[in-house]
Every structure is written in C-alpha cells, then in structure tokens.
C-alpha cells in the first residue's frame with residue numbers, strides 16, 4: 001500500500017477516534033447530569049436507606065464505566081517486542097526455514113501466534129481483535145479484558161437507569177397517571193430512558209459477542225479463521241477444534257486472569273494488567289476425538 005495513502009487512512013481513523021471519544025464522554029456526562037436532575041429529586045422523597053442504596057449502585061456503575069473506559073484507552077493492545085529475534089533469525093523465518101513464527105512483510109518482522117497486522121496503525125498487534133474508533137486504538141492482548149469490562153459496565157449502568165426511569169416514561173407518554181406526591185421531572189426522565197435504552201440495545205450485542213469470544217478463547221479474526229477451518233474439516237469428514245479452547249470456565253479465568261476458585265463475576269473488579277506476555281498461549285490437550293488437525 002502506498003505510504004501517503006496509509007498515512008491518510010491513519011489520520012482519518014485517528015481524527016474519527018478523537019471525535020468518538022469526545023462523543024462517548026459527552027453521552028456519559030449527559031447521563032450523569034440527567035440522573036441527578038431528573039431521578040435524584042424523586043429519590044429524596046424516599047427513605048434514607050432507599051436513597052443511599054440507589055446512590056451506591058449508581059456511583060459503582062458509573063465509576064465502573066469511567067474507570068474501565070480509562071483503562072481500555074490508556075492500555076496499549078501490545079506489539080511484537082523489540083529485539084525478540086535477531087536479523088538472522090527473522091531472515092530464516094522470512095525464507096520459510098523456521099516454522100515456529102510467521103513473517104509480516106509490512107513490518108519486516110516476525111509474527112508471534114495470534115498476532116495480526118493492523119492496517120490502520122500499520123503495526124502488528126498481539127492477539128488482535130479489531131480496530132475500535134471508540135477507543136482510538138486496536139483491541140488486542142493487553143486491553144481486551146478492559147474492553148469487555150467497559151461493555152459490561154455500560155450495559156449494567158444503562159439497564160439500571162432504564163429500570164429506574166421506566167415508570168416516569170410511561171407517565172410521560174400518558175400510559176400511567178402521575179402521582180400527586182411525586183416531584184419527578186417526567187420529561188427529563190423520558191429522555192434519559194430513551195438514551196439509555198438505545199445504548200443498552202446497541203452495546204448489548206457487542207457485549208454478548210465479546211463474552212462469547214472470551215468463553216471460547218478466540219478473537220473476532222480467529223472466529224472467522226476457525227469458521228473456515230471448521231467448514232473445510234466438515235467437508236473432508238474431519239473434526240476441528242480451536243487449539244486455544246481450554247473449556248468455558250478456564251477460558252474465562254484465563255481471559256481475566258482470575259484464580260481457579262474465583263467466582264465468574266469477579267472479573268468486574270479485576271483491573272490488573274494482563275501478566276501473560278502475548279507470545280505464548282496455553283493450548284488444550286489434544287484428544288483422539290477432537291484433534292486440531294490444521
């Protein structure tokens with residue numbers, strides 16, 4: 001690809017990314033202000049434990065959204081470490097004399113397993129999933145867990161507000177009669193309900209997809225590669241199994257680096273950086289029935 005064309009693509013996506021991050025920050029800020037302007041006055045009319053419990057839930061969820069978004073933006077997805085191989089070793093891989101690693105023509109460097117070249121940033125990314133404008137970077141080995149945490153907190157936060165503002169929304173559209181003692185701003189609650197419902201529906205698709213990927217130990221790119229391999233094996237009467245698939249529970253624990261006895265939902269509180277180097281990955285033991293034959 002022409003160098004100046006590559007630079008234009010890079011510039012376009014980087015500008016779009018800055019706009020997308022600004023938009024996401026604006027939407028989150030609008031939701032927070034909207035909550036305190038429309039729903040908080042209603043909470044003040046309720047009992048103290050009710051008020052406090054709602055404020056704790058809201059603060060936790062919004063804190064989770066902001067912190068996981070910060071973490072996913074600030075954490076680089078991971079590139080091929082410098083000096084991993086000598087020039088001589090890279091040339092051997094380039095000439096096909098070493099089969100352990102693949103070679104990237106664009107970077108003139110080795111490609112560790114699960115690594116892919118990203119056309120936007122023009123670099124190889126470890127365990128690359130996709131380029132995301134909302135974080136202005138790739139989702140890869142080191143930030144994929146934060147990305148999934150961000151999606152989860154977004155959905156939980158939106159769900160909480162949708163549930164809180166559902167009744168005021170029904171009042172606003174004339175489905176229910178307003179309470180004589182309530183001082184809620186039904187119109188503002190309705191706007192909040194619609195914003196959060198739209199976000200919930202759109203983000204939940206992405207959330208379920210990435211949960212599926214985490215549970216099956218695949219990236220989006222690998223999913224399509226594995227699909228092709230599976231189809232090829234099916235046509236030829238063979239069985240294909242993803243070599244990195246350790247089983248749902250182990251995949252989940254590995255993805256978030258949870259301990260064996262940890263509850264699955266502990267991923268919501270685990271913001272530690274991934275310690276795995278992104279070069280070597282645990283593989284499932286082959287069995288007679290399900291060998292990875294490709």
Ligand SMILES: [Zn+2]
Pocket residue numbers: 104105106107108116117118122123124
């Ligand atoms: Zn590359």
